[in-house]
Amino acid sequence: MAAPPPSDAPERPAALRHRHLLDLSTYSADEIRHLLRTAEEFRAVLERPIRQVPTLQGTSVASLFFEPSTRTKLSFNLAAGRLSAETLSLSKSGSSVTKGETLKDTARNVEAMKVDVVVLRHSSPGAPHFLARCTDSVIVNAGDGAHAHPTQALLDVLTMREHVDAFEGLRVSIIGDITHSRVARSNVQALTTLGATVTLCGPATMLPVEMEAALDVRTTTRLDAALDDCDIAMALRIQMERQDEGLFPSTREYHRQFGITLDHLRRHPDLLIMHPGPVNRGIELSNAVVDHERAIILSQVTNGVALRMAVLYLLAPQRDRPDASAA
């Protein structure tokens, strides 16, 4: 008989103290755990015959994507739909954005349409913070420049939680283009808040040394050093569009030095592999590693929907909140 699952935190409901999800720097371990626990219950919903609940009926969620994205956008829209919220989306092409409307004006217009939650993806770091200041909607950051991608980090942590008992003492290595990675930054924040130890690894041209002091992490330019005494290795996507910047000589050389291969998996028999996707097969991970049973990349995708349901559920504003009229 199923005993009530003993959670890893005291029974006290740790409510979310934040109104927005901009980045994870101010989120406490309790708040992150509360988000993860809620996401785990939504994950159960996704396994039912009817994968929809009426929880957020009447709530509207707008996704404003000023940067291309397939999975994140799909995942947020699906999450909103599973909660019976109404969704509208706006992408860069074919909208007033290309006509020169400012971000603020676009958001204020969306707000004037009585939208409750705005999911924003933007190439400028801090764009969601700016919107949170100048509009009244709840803002969820779906990636801002190289700054933060909090829902990706939370879903990564949720995926880890399926495979490990505790974050205290867990050793995670993040390998790749750290400089340009919002995923790396948000993961470092989530993981260190929860008590894990993080090692960042990449070519010296992509590994800001200041991070070691600023973020309480270890850095190394040697893949072997990153994989020794490591429980989970997270490979980051090499952005082909940055090839011109001369950060590494060639993708083949990158793979030789930083690509994870079957050989690494053999030498580290308990190592789990993660990747935020989309994977460049044969560059960050060898072909066989992507399909290996210890690569938990697809469960990251499933968890993405559940996690975003939890974020929308916990942040959706209360209905009786006096509506400040948007001009």
Added chain:
Amino acid sequence: MPPPNRAPAQLMTARDLERTLDRMAQQILERIDPDDARAPTEAFAFVGMQTRGVHLARRLQARVREQAGVTLPLGLLDVTMYRDDVRLQLEQPRIQATRIPFDVTGRHLVLVDDVVCTGRTGRAALDALMDLGRPASVCFLTIIDRRHREVPITPDLVGRSVPTLPDEEVRVEVEEVDGEDGVWLVSSPPSSAPEAR
């Protein structure tokens, strides 16, 4: 000035609660149709509503096992996602586990809750169950019916019906959660949000 909190009045002692559960287990057994070709474990199941209802359902399950020698399956149901006041509360209610380890379709379900008041939780529970399948029937069991119905939901099996004032609250306490068994009538603190039951 808000009136000072009245001392809680005990409606049921631990012994009263036990006897009530004994009687209700008997009533559940009466509902098991001897002509049903299926084994009772295939045809019946308990669904306990989080949190107290789960523990009460476990006790009913144990009593049925003692008397009839069958262990009816038991599921846990959290109706938060189906509530109609989710976005009217001060903060988002915490979602607890829903674990239904059997197929509800074709089964006779005994839905167990501690207190029924407005009926809104029962309404939410029915919606939640219907999303999981098509039960043969749902029998709604509650320890206390404290009236003040706002939607037409009526429990089928009632431990005790207690007429209460709207600002009062009935607390069913179980040893597993509260350290002690019993039912108390308390006047809710004046400013607290109405807890829809």
